[in-house]
Amino acid sequence: MSSIGWNTIESDCGVFTTLVEELGVSGIEFFDVLSIDPDSLAQFNPLYGIIFLYKYRKSEYAVSREYSETEKNASGQFFFAHQKIQNACATQAILSVLCNLPEDIEIGPILSNFKEFSRDIDPETRGEILGMSDEIRQAHNSFSRPNPFESGDDDRETPDEENDGLYHFVAYVPINGQLWELDGLKQYPVNYGGCTNEEFPEKVSSVLMERVQKAPGGDLRFSVLAVSRDRREVLKENGGSTTELVVEDLKRKEWTRDNALRRETFVGLINELVKGVVGGMGDEQYKKALEQGREKTKEMYAKRA
Amino acid sequence: MATTTDILFFKAGQADFDEETSIVTPRRGQGRIVVTQPSDSEELISFVWEPRGTAGGEKVEVYPFAGDATFQHVPACKTGRVFKLQFESSGEKLFYWAQNPTDSENVWELSKEDKRVLNTMQAILEEQADDAEENAEDVDMQDAEPKSAPAVNPTVPDLASMMRNIQVPQSQSQSHQAVPVMNIGSVVSQNMMAEHIRSLDDQEVDRLCLLLPDVIPKTRESLIGVVQSPQFAQGMNTFDSALREGAASIIARELGQEYLGEGVEGYLESARKAAKKEEDK
Numbered sequence: 001m002s003s004i005g006w007n008t009i010e011s012d013c014g015v016f017t018t019l020v021e022e023l024g025v026s027g028i029e030f031f032d033v034l035s036i037d038p039d040s041l042a043q044f045n046p047l048y049g050i051i052f053l054y055k056y057r058k059s060e061y062a063v064s065r066e067y068s069e070t071e072k073n074a075s076g077q078f079f080f081a082h083q084k085i086q087n088a089c090a091t092q093a094i095l096s097v098l099c100n101l102p103e104d105i106e107i108g109p110i111l112s113n114f115k116e117f118s119r120d121i122d123p124e125t126r127g128e129i130l131g132m133s134d135e136i137r138q139a140h141n142s143f144s145r146p147n148p149f150e151s152g153d154d155d156r157e158t159p160d161e162e163n164d165g166l167y168h169f170v171a172y173v174p175i176n177g178q179l180w181e182l183d184g185l186k187q188y189p190v191n192y193g194g195c196t197n198e199e200f201p202e203k204v205s206s207v208l209m210e211r212v213q214k215a216p217g218g219d220l221r222f223s224v225l226a227v228s229r230d231r232r233e234v235l236k237e238n239g240g241s242t243t244e245l246v247v248e249d250l251k252r253k254e255w256t257r258d259n260a261l262r263r264e265t266f267v268g269l270i271n272e273l274v275k276g277v278v279g280g281m282g283d284e285q286y287k288k289a290l291e292q293g294r295e296k297t298k299e300m301y302a303k304r305a
Numbered sequence: 306m307a308t309t310t311d312i313l314f315f316k317a318g319q320a321d322f323d324e325e326t327s328i329v330t331p332r333r334g335q336g337r338i339v340v341t342q343p344s345d346s347e348e349l350i351s352f353v354w355e356p357r358g359t360a361g362g363e364k365v366e367v368y369p370f371a372g373d374a375t376f377q378h379v380p381a382c383k384t385g386r387v388f389k390l391q392f393e394s395s396g397e398k399l400f401y402w403a404q405n406p407t408d409s410e411n412v413w414e415l416s417k418e419d420k421r422v423l424n425t426m427q428a429i430l431e432e433q434a435d436d437a438e439e440n441a442e443d444v445d446m447q448d449a450e451p452k453s454a455p456a457v458n459p460t461v462p463d464l465a466s467m468m469r470n471i472q473v474p475q476s477q478s479q480s481h482q483a484v485p486v487m488n489i490g491s492v493v494s495q496n497m498m499a500e501h502i503r504s505l506d507d508q509e510v511d512r513l514c515l516l517l518p519d520v521i522p523k524t525r526e527s528l529i530g531v532v533q534s535p536q537f538a539q540g541m542n543t544f545d546s547a548l549r550e551g552a553a554s555i556i557a558r559e560l561g562q563e564y565l566g567e568g569v570e571g572y573l574e575s576a577r578k579a580a581k582k583e584e585d586k
Contacts, residue, residue: 145539145540145543256520257520257521258534258536260518260519260520260521261518261521261531261534261536261537262536262539263518264518264536264540265540265543265544266516266537266540266541266544267540267544267556267559267560268516268560269513269516269517269531269532269537270489270540270541270544271560271562271576272513272516273493273498273501273502273513273532274489274493274498274573274576275576275577275579275580275583276498276501276505276580277493277497277498277501278492278493278573278576278577278580279576279577279579279580279581279583279584280501280580281577286577289492289493290486290492290570290573292491292492293486293487293488293491293492293569294484294485294486296486296487296488296491297484297485297486297487297491298484300487
């Protein structure tokens with residue numbers, strides 16, 4: 001029953017920040033990273049981790065990799081879980097960062113318990129336990145739109161139906177003086193050598209640059225999120241200006257609005273507006289509008305062909 | 306007590322085939338096919354179509370067996386993914402249109418899931434499952450196919466559910482084949498909706514604002530903002546895909562409107578009629 005009901009969620013800092021807050025974490029914020037050079041990354045101080053979203057390709061994972069002894073033993077030292085549920089990958093990457101934060105950063109009871117509970121088990125079982133966590137699943141799902149017309153009695157789902165996994169999330173985190181890549185689709189964490197927290201922006205920058213340059217066919221479909229401290233707290237501590245605080249408040253308000261809209265199906269509103277628009281058309285006008293709609297279908301196919 | 310083994314389960318609707326016109330017409334509503342094998346019989350399999358959710362329709366059970374029945378993709382249908390179950394002995398042919406979502410850009414193409422269904426069924430019926438696309442000939446439709454027609458007409462649309470008049474390519478009609486509307490937004494764009502909101506009186510705006518989530522301010526400008534938001538666009542896409550996957554009759558019922566056909570066009574007809582009715586009151 002572990003895989004029921006994990007919806008896909010958007011890769012968005014408003015979604016991720018609110019998601020971890022609903023999991024009881026406070027003082028953590030996600031930021032869009034527009035440039036992956038060392039200086040830009042260093043602006044997110046402290047930079048706890050990086051979440052890298054990219055176009056998933058099966059072929060990249062078909063190549064088997066030699067793992068070092070350090071890598072093979074790593075999952076006993078910190079939190080690393082295999083990805084058992086396709087749609088949970090965003091949440092999985094988030095947990096890979098949060099569950100490996102330095103001990104003095106509070107991550108709330110839900111995640112602390114989860115981390116504690118999964119400490120002595122193998123990565124595969126950890127992935128399964130994550131899949132079974134109702135609390136985490138519910139928080140995750142609260143950022144997705146329900147399918148308004150899925151017939152409720154459809155208990156016999158076809159396996160793998162939605163699991164085409166077009167995008168994938170990977171976390172980069174400095175843990176115990178080493179830079180690690182935590183990818184739930186790989187057997188072990190990947191080690192990128194020694195790395196202090198201070199060196200992390202610079203070292204992760206070069207890992208990301210190399211990764212992006214190696215993307216097949218120069219495919220640049222990726223996005224990067226930084227995990228850092230809640231900007232409002234940083235501003236309060238450093239005596240930020242009123243304007244800066246107001247901007248942060250506005251950003252939060254916008255997140256609340258966007259998240260509320262993400263949960264909506266809008267079926268009722270769409271229908272009322274469609275009725276208003278097509279109901280107001282004369283027969284000829286309506287016919288013409290339909291013709292234009294059909295033309296758009298043709299254009300769409302012509303573009304794809 | 307006899308037990309059964311599930312072999313296959315997939316979402317599909319029924320469809321009718323007209324011998325004279327070579328046109329496959331989907332029946333409304335969502336359905337599923339369940340193929341099972343009673344454990345006390347090695348040869349007999351049960352192939353059941355049944356309605357899914359609240360869709361109507363009678364359950365149909367048939368017993369195909371190897372050497373008599375064949376299960377094939379009908380590649381001539383370019384407006385959706387259609388399967389044919391044919392019985393040699395009785396000459397009976399049953400048609401089904403796949404209702405599982407597809408990611409393929411060309412929606413007549415079988416998805417991975419469809420291929421799995423096809424291969425499994427063909428394996429059960431001891432068919433060669435090598436190359437389903439090639440092998441699944443279209444005996445019934447060949448006559449209608451123009452000799453020099455391009456193998457695939459890329460301008461022919463998707464729309465499993467708009468298959469009210471799935472045209473098996475006819476010699477002359479190919480070039481100006483009917484193309485259905487695929488997205489509500491290509492007839493009623495978000496901008497048109499915003500314009501419409503601007504033209505309403507305050508009372509009508511208030512009525513629409515009741516449909517907004519709690520945290521959203523209930524004003525005309527805020528309503529327009531929502532309608533122009535990317536989240537609203539995603540909501541429209543979800544609506545479109547539900548229509549494409551055969552939910553038009555459920556949607557009509559839930560909205561208290563008359564069902565007037567599948568797909569986006571069927572829905573638009575239904576919404577327009579509902580609006581006209583309100584006007585008359």
